[in-house]
Amino acid sequence: MNYPACFEELVECFKMLPGIGNKGAERMAYHVLSMDEQQVQRFSEALIDFKTNIQYCKICGHICEGEVCDICQDTTRDQTTICVVESPKDVFAMEKLKEYHGLYHVLHGTMSIMDGKTIEDLNINSLFERLNDNIKEVIIATNPTREGETTALFLAKLLAKQNIPATRIANGLPIGSNLDYADELTLLKSLEGRKKI
Ligand SMILES: [Zn+2]
Structure with missing residues (x-):
């Protein structure tokens, strides 16, 4: 039996992270199942917020928010x-x-x-x-x-x-x-x- 499509998708996303294989990604997906709605919301917002706001310093190239x-x-x-x-x-x-x-x-x-x-x-x-x-x-x-x-x-x-x-x-x-x-x-x-x- 296959996992539901949304479960598979989450597993595939976790596998994009360094050092995370199939087993680790599945374990993480199961863990998300046990998280409450607010925690998941915070998690997903943190990802978007990070990617939107982080940039490279125009002087030195280090990461920063401005x-x-x-x-x-x-x-x-x-x-x-x-x-x-x-x-x-x-x-x-x-x-x-x-x-x-x-x-x-x-x-x-x-x-x-x-x-x-x-x-x-x-x-x-x-x-x-x-x-x-x-x-x-x-x-x-x-x-x-x-x-x-x-x-x-x-x-x-x-x-x-x-x-x-x-x-x-x-x-x-x-x-x-x-x-x-x-x-x-x-x-x-x-x-x-x-x-x-
Ligand atoms: Zn700098």
Whole structure:
């Protein structure tokens, strides 16, 4: 016997989420069955509300609800340092450390031969538009994966051409890992041990 069509549809929707297979999606759908109307309403509204209101900061590319994110608007932050990361997740990982007080720039990916992604596909032009004499350091904090390292080297070359001092976070992070999966102490050490690139 097949599930009712609306049940199947909900299962298919849950399967769009990362790490959710058929079994997990079915379990979630059964759980929705036990939720009251108000909870389901809140859930569905949160999805729409999130997608409608979330946008990328026009300065740094981080996620925010207005045009410019809280970090870019915060004039008390160190305006002379920009930390370049791959994704908004990495900004949150760095912010959890409470040790870094500069600005960010989110690339939204890395260069990748496999995916045919070049430097042009990244949020990089807006980074160079931000660079001026006030910028004393650009910290390249892409993930220690092959793609992250390639992007870091390429970016370092572009920055060197403009005489912008660039550093790379240290090798404390396991090769192939992601910033947002690293524990806070490892990430902190990696940040503190950054070297000129
Ligand atoms: Zn911003």
